[in-house]
Amino acid sequence: MDDWIDYYDSTHTIYASKLHRDLHFQVIARDIVSYIPAPDAVVLDYSCGEALSAAKVADSCMTLILAEPAPGVRGRLIARFAPNTKIRVRSLDELRNMQEASIDLVVMNSVAQYMSEADFDAALAVIRRLLKPSGKFVLGDVLRPDVGMVRDVLALLMFAGRNGFLKDALVGLVATALSDYRQLRTKVGLQRYSEADILARLKKAGLSAVRAPKNIGHNRWRMTFVARPMTGTA
Incomplete structure (x- = not known):
């Protein structure tokens, strides 16, 4: 995951405009809000990225914890949301020292593809420890092994067409094809999981899950799962 952390900590061109x-961030924030169980909930966004619309999520809960591994991104989050007393920024290492069973909702969106299987399993163990017995874990934007880059491109173009940046998206796709992102994706690759794979990994981590009918974000060919702690597991 270190290569991808360095990439997202750099001045990248992953967005067309x-x-x-x-x-992108508004849609994700809207979808996260739909999973918040109550106004007094404590929410954790695991590997949140720039989280530009986090204030909208914070408006719907008591506390929003933005956990981010990239130090440059984390610094920007701290500066951006310093006036908002409902938002706290943490590193992933700091999560290991947080109180057990203290989080109502954990969201990990568009992250699993960048992690090794071992890192993914380790993250699930941390998340399981932090979840309240009544808590919920939402794992979003999981890449499937039977769906390739063509569908990602189509999803972007459809999103762009609906929202008025189709020309920028087309130019951006060309730029991305020539960028460090394309080279890194070819070199390092992205992890892909079947529905059965994800359900098995979540079960191993002590989480009972189902696939959600709709993915978080605009890409309908990717998967989202909703999981809860299994009774009698720690």
Whole structure:
């Protein structure tokens, strides 16, 4: 995951335009809000990225914890949300020292593909420890082994067409094909999981899960899962 952390900590061109970037985070924030169980909930966004619309999520809960591994991104989060007393920024290492069973909702969106299987399992163990017995874990934007990059491109173009940045998206796709992202994706690759794989990994971590009918974000060919702690597991 270190290579991907370095990439997202750099000045990258993953978004076709400012409008694309802003809409991306707005849609994710909207979908996360739909999973918040109550206004007094404590929510953890695991590997949150820039989280530009986090304030909208914070408006719907008591506390929002933004956990981010990239130090540069984390610094920007601290600066951006310093005035918001409902938002706290943490490193992933700091999560290991947080109180057990203290989180109502954990969201990990568009992250599993960048992690090794061992790192993914380790993250699930941390998340399971932090979840309250009544808590919920939402694992979003999981890549499937039977769906390739063509569908990702199509999903982006459909999203762009609906929201008025199709020209920028087309130009951005060309730029991405020539960018460090494309080279890194070819070199390091992305982890893909079947529905059965994810359910088995979550069960091994002490979480009972089902696949959600709709993915978080705009890509309908990726998967989201909703999990809860299994009774009698720690």
